[in-house]
Amino acid sequence: MASVRVAILTVSDTASKDVTADKSGPVIKAILSQHGCECKYLNIVPDDEERIRETVRAWCAEGTIDLVITTGGTGFGVRDSTPEAISSLIERPAPGLVHLILAYSLKQTPFAALSRPVAGTIGQSLVITLPGSVKAVKENLEALLTDGLLTHAIDLIRGGSGKEVHARLGSTGLEEVGTSHGHPEHDHHRHIHKHSHHSHGQDHGHAIPKSRTTEPLSQDPSVNVTSRQRVSPYPLVTVKDALISILQEVGPLPPVEVLVTPKLRGCVLAEDIHATFDIPTTFTSNVDGYALRASTPPGVYPVITTPLATLPEGRVLYRINTGAPLPLGADAVIMVEDTRVHSTHIDSSGRMEEKDIEMLAQVDVGENVRKPGSDVKQGELVLEKGMLISSAGGEIGTLAFVGKTTVKVYSKPVVALLSTGNELRDLHAIEPNRNDIIWDTNRPSLQAALEGMGYEVVDLGIVPDDLDAHLTALRKGLESADIIITTGGTSMGTGDLLKPAIERHLNGTIHFGRVSVKPGKPTTFATVPTTGRPTERTPIFALPGNPASALVTFHVFVVPALRRLTGLTGEKCHLPRVRVQVQDSMPLDPRPEYHRVVVxxxxxxxxxxxxxxxxxxRVSSLAGANGLVALPPLKEGGPSKVHAGDYPEAVLLGEVQLKL
Structure with a gap:
């Protein structure tokens, strides 16, 4: 079996402030590494239920983590909340593992009865919570690693048959009772069947949308109007579960090797960058001044201003600029500020130059001198794989600093964009003077946002409410782009054809067709199989037609997919969230709402x-908006609004303005 990829999370208020206090995390890493596991993450969070939940959720959503182990926060302390954080995410509990951990620990101490372990799967990841003590961690891992139990479980989760283990058990006359090993699809079908009959009502639990293997849920455009659906058949999913589904289904585009130029801004590194030589390579000056032997006392000395490799014997100064290599024989630099001109002369070009300089201070050996490798040593990691090359210039500068002329980055996605609806007109179409025209607002606004983020856009125009026209446009997008964004045609009208086109004609999968969010309830996310493209499946986002809904759902749902395609992982895929003090009261809705604001x-x-x-x-509500305040849903018996002066979270869409 391929190496098990592990993420380790230490839960501790103390260790989150002082990493040296984390003893259990490194122990887990060391033990699992000895068993051939690859540790991809070793993080620390405080005893905060939401921080624990979001970290584990993001790891599992990556699709690259086989095993998540947490340590700490599993007892009865006031701040112990790891079991509560993880339990709400678990899709398939593993009570057997919990029993094993407790039974093994109780042999060591009765206090193990006060531990509250949790185990189960989240997506394709096995998650196990361990106590915080090093002793307990070692004991629990010893139990889990006995006879290859842990690797066998992960093999099954990956879809393996477990034949090797079964053969070994068979050879010893043992049988596993009540399992469906060798037929892992049985459990998979039961899980999908359960999900497919999940209530279509309001949000409850964490029913993460799964790929569907049954008949299409979308309406058949060819049936008589009296036979058409009147209510959406798609379950209403939470925002969190919609985002998990997106990051599970979307992966990075293939890496490419490109020249290091400023055009790399917005790309993500697909390789670690190490220095190939010491920087600086020799002793260099840290200031503008004069190189000399440190034994030279204050006084008046001749100055050499022409380039030289070796400082002559005797007491002489060599004029040097910041960053320049010291000549052999020099071991210090005196700053210009600690000298004054004593005499001058006219050089061969007719310019007045320094002849003698008076030193006003004594310098020590190595003063104002940078040693070889003092900035970067040969082999040192200077930029990590997965790092975003920002427009601030630091990453480009670092690549240039270490002499990197080419670099591997993940390809940036090309985005196909289209609007749907017979009623829409292109803003620049030739039309008579009319005031009853509905101009297409979504394409221009989304194209501006996309190109502002550095993505290339393929404009597929406005598509009429005709199935053939939809298919023609979508096929063009699938041939020319890495992701498709459409607006309109996602609801229950006779002209809403996107879901049927994707499901019934393009062999696509609708991962979710409705989200419990305001605005943007009809938001749809799908993938369509593709050949001859960089990825096996192309994601399609069908956003609502209302302009404000389209832009809000673009930032909430599409931007994380774009960032994932670009090579970012986990929380980096999402736009930043900050606490803000709202200056206006904001009424709550039964659905979570994103309220447009200026931060x-x-x-x-x-x-x-x-x-x-x-x-x-009302698209004008987005004019000037650089943030979305995330309002919680209205609950019975709870507040009816967020009051002015409260501090909810806001998603940042752009640069924060400075109030003058």
Missing amino acids: MSEPDGLKAYSTGGQRSS
Whole structure:
């Protein structure tokens, strides 16, 4: 079996402030590494239920982690919340593993009865919570690693048959009772069957959308109007589960090797970057001044201003600039500020130059001198795989600093963009003077956002409410782009043809067709098999037609997919979230809502100002908006609004403004 990829999370208020206090995390890593596991993450979070949940959720959503082990926070302490954080994410519990851990630990101490372990799968990852003590961690891992139990479990989760283990058990006359080993598809079908009959009502639990293997749920456009669906057949999923589904289905584009130029901004490194030589390679000056022997006392000395490799014998100064190599024989540099001109002369070009300089101070050996390798040593890691090359210039500068002329980065996705609807007109179409035209707002606004982020856009135009026209446009997008974004045609009208086109004609999979969010309930995410493209499946986002809904759902759902295609992982795929003090009261809705705001930096912190009416068709509510305040759903017996002065979280869409 391929190496087990592990993520380790230490849960501790103390260790989150002082990493040296984390003893259990490194022990887990060392033990698992001895058993051939590859540790991809070793992180620390405080005893905060949401931080624990979001970290583990992001790891599992990557699709590259086989085993997640947490340590700490499993007892009855006031701050112990790891079991609660993980339990809400578990899709398939593993009570047998929990029993094994407790039984093994109880042999060592009765206090093990106070531990509350949790185990089970989240997506394709096995998650196990361990106590925080080093002793307990060692004991629990000893139990889990006995006879290859852990690797066998992961092999089954990956879809393996476990034949080797079965053969070994058979040879010893043992039988496994009540398992479906050798037929892993049985459990898979039971899971999908259960999910397919999940309530279509309001959000509850964490029913993460799965790929469907049954008949299409979308309406058949060819049937009589009286036979068409009146209510959406797609389950209403939570925002969190929708995002998990997206990051499970979307992977990075293949790496390419490109020249190191400023055009790399927005790309993600597909390789670690190590220095291939010491920087600086020789002793160099840290200041503008004069290179000399440190034994030279204060006084007046001749100055050499022409380039030389070796400092002559005797007391002489050599003029040097910052970063220049010291000549052999020099072991210190005196700053210009610690000297003054004593005499001058006219050089061969007719310019006045320094002849003698008076030293006003004594310098020590090595003063104002950079040693070889003092900036970067040969072989040192300077940039990590997965790092975003930002427009701030630091990453490009680092690549140039270590002499990297070419670099491997993940390809940036090409985005195909189209609008749907007979009623829409292109803004630049030749039309008579009419005031009843509905101009296509979504394509221009989304194209501006995409190109502002550095993505190439293929404009597929406006598609009428005709199935053949939809298929023609979508096929063109599948041939020319890595991701398709459409707006309109996602609801239950007779002209809403995107879901049927994807499911019934393009052999696509609808991963979710409705989200419990305001605005953007009809938001749809699908993938379509492709050949001859960089990836096996092309993601399609069908966003609502209302302009504000389209832009909000673009930032919430599409941007994480774009960033994932670009090579980012986990939490890096999402736009940053910050606490802001809202300056206006904001009413709550039964659905979670993203309220458009202007976030401004003021002397006493970040403040958010509502852009006014939030109706989904009111695109002017996004003019000037650089943030989305994430409002919780209205709950029975709870508050009816977020009050002015409260501090909810906001998703940042752009640069924070400074209030003057």
